[in-house]
Amino acid sequence: MFTMFNxxxxxxxxWSHITKFKIWVVSLFRRFVYNxxxxxxxxxxxxxxxxxxxxxxxxxxxxKGIKSVTVFDENMKSENxxxxxVEFRSEFKNLTDFNTVIRSPGVHYDRPEIREALDAGVNVTxxxxxxxxxxxxxxxxxxxxxxxxxxxxxxxxxxxxxxxxELIVGGNDREPxxxxxxxxxxxxxxxxxxxxQFADIHMSxxxxxxxxxxxxxxxxxxxxxxxxxxxxxxxxxQEKDDWAILNANNENSTNLAxxxxxxxxxxxxxxxxxxxxxxxxxxxxxKETIINKKDIKVKTHPxxxxxxxxxxxxxxxxxxxxxxxxxxxKGVVHRLEFxxxxxxxxxxxxxxxxxxxxxxxxxxxxxxxxxxxxxxGSSKHxxxxxxxxxxxxxxxRVYLYGKExxxxxxxxxxxxxxxxxxxxxxNKDFAEIxxxxxxxxxxxxxxxxLSPACxxxxxxxxxxxxxxxxxxxxxxx
Numbered sequence: 001m002f003t004m005f006n007x008x009x010x011x012x013x014x015w016s017h018i019t020k021f022k023i024w025v026v027s028l029f030r031r032f033v034y035n036x037x038x039x040x041x042x043x044x045x046x047x048x049x050x051x052x053x054x055x056x057x058x059x060x061x062x063x064k065g066i067k068s069v070t071v072f073d074e075n076m077k078s079e080n081x082x083x084x085x086v087e088f089r090s091e092f093k094n095l096t097d098f099n100t101v102i103r104s105p106g107v108h109y110d111r112p113e114i115r116e117a118l119d120a121g122v123n124v125t126x127x128x129x130x131x132x133x134x135x136x137x138x139x140x141x142x143x144x145x146x147x148x149x150x151x152x153x154x155x156x157x158x159x160x161x162x163x164x165x166e167l168i169v170g171g172n173d174r175e176p177x178x179x180x181x182x183x184x185x186x187x188x189x190x191x192x193x194x195x196x197q198f199a200d201i202h203m204s205x206x207x208x209x210x211x212x213x214x215x216x217x218x219x220x221x222x223x224x225x226x227x228x229x230x231x232x233x234x235x236x237x238q239e240k241d242d243w244a245i246l247n248a249n250n251e252n253s254t255n256l257a258x259x260x261x262x263x264x265x266x267x268x269x270x271x272x273x274x275x276x277x278x279x280x281x282x283x284x285x286x287k288e289t290i291i292n293k294k295d296i297k298v299k300t301h302p303x304x305x306x307x308x309x310x311x312x313x314x315x316x317x318x319x320x321x322x323x324x325x326x327x328x329x330k331g332v333v334h335r336l337e338f339x340x341x342x343x344x345x346x347x348x349x350x351x352x353x354x355x356x357x358x359x360x361x362x363x364x365x366x367x368x369x370x371x372x373x374x375x376x377g378s379s380k381h382x383x384x385x386x387x388x389x390x391x392x393x394x395x396x397r398v399y400l401y402g403k404e405x406x407x408x409x410x411x412x413x414x415x416x417x418x419x420x421x422x423x424x425x426x427n428k429d430f431a432e433i434x435x436x437x438x439x440x441x442x443x444x445x446x447x448x449x450l451s452p453a454c455x456x457x458x459x460x461x462x463x464x465x466x467x468x469x470x471x472x473x474x475x476x477x
Contacts, residue, residue, distance in 0.1 A: 141171070148211055244256065
């Protein structure tokens with residue numbers, strides 16, 4: 001007998017196929033419109049910033065046969081200036097002389113030179129915006145103040161269960177996806193994105209996950225609202241068939257729903273038609289149990305698992321495949337990464353933790369365990385008061401170093417937990433710092449967790465270099 005259940009199931013299947021067919025048609029249309037020798041890019045072209053995206057932009061323009069290119073970078077390395085196939089300039093002047101300007105994420109979108117170019121009718125774009133122009137209906141984008149890299153890595157493993165090699169993963173400090181999006185018009189695209197990339201974009205991906213929004217990059221954004229606005233651009237320009245995955249327990253993420261034109265998938269509370277929650281130790285999505293915490297090997301925030309699983313559900317990945325990917329997931333380098341155990345002391349590398357909120361997450365993952373938290377680095381103008389309160393409430397021993405160590409020390413003192421500070425080491429010798437934590441302050445059964453809550457530029461080129469040095473030093477202890 002043809003039941004109501006069969007009728008609903010058939011309609012869901014038909015809706016799914018219609019949606020996929022629509023995406024396929026739109027994708028082909030975009031490819032026909034944009035996959036011309038120069039897309040919307042008219043020479044002469046200026047590239048602002050010559051980091052990962054700037055170099056990718058230059059390679060893309062070369063591939064498109066565009067020769068009239070000038071690179072602007074205020075911190076240009078001497079070895080790049082020797083190239084004969086491009087002009088390099090260190091001062092951001094005369095951008096109105098160009099028809100197209102491609103902005104790298106690290107270059108602030110509101111610089112006076114860029115505003116002047118926009119007023120003059122110059123097309124100011126970015127690698128992210130160009131990718132959206134040709135493939136927005138194929139893009140799943142993940143952002144958040146904390147946890148986006150681990151969530152992206154797990155989501156990639158889940159989606160690979162279905163798409164295999166027909167999945168493009170990129171964004172943020174990964175390889176930009178533009179050229180692969182053009183070359184593979186049927187492939188799905190998973191992107192980790194930052195506020196820098198979306199600050200001035202007026203397009204939104206088909207699926208956008210906003211894990212959380214807490215004060216971050218206040219050295220780049222005008223204020224917290226400016227930062228929130230950048231995140232909101234992932235949601236604001238969606239259509240009714242698109243998806244926003246939002247954190248029901250993070251106020252700033254939740255507030256994005258007010259202006260969301262698409263569908264909402266809620267994480268953390270039973271809200272709306274689609275939701276994912278942790279019920280005890282079980283991850284439940286719309287009454288279906290996905291996985292139990294005992295089957296998860298990696299130390300990570302529970303929201304990481306929930307958001308990645310929600311992405312899998314929207315992509316119609318079967319529950320058993322989602323669970324299989326989660327069970328096999330071993331985490332991401334520099335993010336609560338186990339390094340080794342020496343004489344009963346375990347070492348964890350969480351170097352890419354560059355915000356106080358990330359360190360708070362680390363504290364939660366070691367709940368009930370004995371551990372020492374290594375904090376410090378260069379400034380992002382963060383507020384350490386909430387971290388200090390958590391350190392006090394959880395009785396966490398801390399070892400401070402680096403430029404921001406002094407500010408963290410003051411915050412912990414103000415919280416009334418000065419006795420938890422093992423030492424503030426002003427020495428810039430990282431090997432000496434790590435050896436001191438291990439030899440002088442740790443005991444058998446402890447974990448030493450590098451979860452700095454700060455950027456790394458006072459002592460290192462970036463957070464990754466900090467993490468690699470930490471691991472190298474620990475391996476040689």
